[in-house]
Amino acid sequence: MRFLFDEMLKRTASWCRIFGLDVEFLSGKTDSELLDYAKTNKLVFVTRDVELATRCRKRGVDVVFVANDDREEQIAQIIKESGAELTFPENTRCPDCNGMLVVVDGANVKDDVPEKVAERETRFWRCVACKKVYWEGGHWKNITRVHGKVKELLARMQAP
Numbered sequence: 001m002r003f004l005f006d007e008m009l010k011r012t013a014s015w016c017r018i019f020g021l022d023v024e025f026l027s028g029k030t031d032s033e034l035l036d037y038a039k040t041n042k043l044v045f046v047t048r049d050v051e052l053a054t055r056c057r058k059r060g061v062d063v064v065f066v067a068n069d070d071r072e073e074q075i076a077q078i079i080k081e082s083g084a085e086l087t088f089p090e091n092t093r094c095p096d097c098n099g100m101l102v103v104v105d106g107a108n109v110k111d112d113v114p115e116k117v118a119e120r121e122t123r124f125w126r127c128v129a130c131k132k133v134y135w136e137g138g139h140w141k142n143i144t145r146v147h148g149k150v151k152e153l154l155a156r157m158q159a160p
């Protein structure tokens with residue numbers, strides 16, 4: 001399952017990639033171009049635009065209309081309505097480009113990260129597409145917090 005997010009959901013798109021969703025993001029396109037792209041590539045269109053959501057349904061494009069402003073609520077809703085699976089941290093994607101992240105040894109990233117980071121951190125990932133290197137660092141706490149909240153929301157949604 002692959003997704004196309006509209007421009008109003010850029011930040012949410014990055015978060016969903018971290019949590020393993022395959023998310024495409026195109027900027028500077030018209031609504032019609034986005035719709036065609038989703039249709040041709042069989043993508044689930046995720047939008048905050050209610051009119052665009054209606055157009056998607058009319059053209060037979062799978063769509064998730066996101067009304068909520070809360071980031072965690074948005075992510076949980078997208079996962080629930082699309083039927084995607086939350087596989088984080090087994091699968092995680094590059095928030096910048098959607099490439100898969102693979103675990104790499106510290107020795108292999110020495111030239112790509114600040115010296116202090118190389119000394120301090122033990123776990124690294126590299127994006128197979130843009131080659132950017134990630135490490136747990138300070139963001140990790142925030143990511144695990146958001147992940148926990150999303151899981152909690154999903155559990156609540158599934159409760160009878």
Ligand SMILES: [Zn+2]
Pocket residue numbers: 094095096097098099127128129130131132
């Ligand atoms: Zn990347």
